[in-house]
Amino acid sequence: MIPSQMLKGTLEGCILKVISHQETYGYEISQALQTYGFSNISEGTIYPILLRLEKNALITAQHRTSPLGPKRKYFSISQTGQVELETFLSNWQELKTAVDTLFSDRGDPK
């Protein structure tokens, strides 16, 4: 299981990426994240992040009737969200490269 402290900075970008695939709702996002290997991500973990993304206009929400139970809040990515997603990806790749480089180094003198 990935520690929550480690997830903190990356989950927002990952949720944005899931939403960019297709219009989706909270429970479906948590299920999608689990299929990608993010274990134990409940709707409760995602909900405050979705509120934040919505507040920052990175996603938009719309209530729709669901075939089962009450209405659902469907989220889709906005133009600003797309730009933010690209920024997240480039930041992540920079971080990943740095961490990979550090861990592939056996400590030989330069």
Place this chain on the structure above:
Amino acid sequence: MKKETQKLNQLNNALDKKLSKANNEVLTDIICYLRVANISEYHQEVVRHDLLEMVLSAQERNDDIQTVIGEDYKVFCDDVIASLPPKTPKEKLYELLDIVCLSTSILGTITLAMASETYALIKDTISGSPKDFQLSLSIFEVCAYFAIIIGAYILVQVILGKSLEHKAETKHHILKAFIKGASFMALLLLLAWIGKKTLFTVNIIVMLLIVISSYWIHKLLSNAY
């Protein structure tokens, strides 16, 4: 309450009825905690609506509320509150004014209903005797007005703010708050009782107008935010 908020509130009340007993208990505690948070009434109802949708969907899937929200409800609520815009200074001012106006209308009505001067005036009006419109307000009554408003406000904030703590801890906090609030009120009332002298007199009609206009301002304010 604004029309939009009121509509959402009614919708949420209807959805509440579909909750199972166990889910209803947990959601009630969560909503109580959100009620005293620094977020607008509209955002409280939006979050309540989202949570109701989440929990009702979980109910359909036979999942329990812990699976949806997680084990620590307080951490969840604090995360939600931090993700929402705080109340604006204007909203805070409206809320304070609303509390003062509503309290004034209620306490003013009680004062008028319990004053011997009111009954004397009614009696004089019926018998056709000369009327005395003056109502005496003592230091005691003025202090009681402030003590009741402040004490009640503190008590509500403490009880709702501790709604997500363990029951034993909550009882302890409520007891502590009750003792503090009651001691504060008792002290003020005692001091005021000593000074039972009339602080000022007010015309009963003026007092009645204050009560009516306070209630009217309260109604206006509750529709404005």
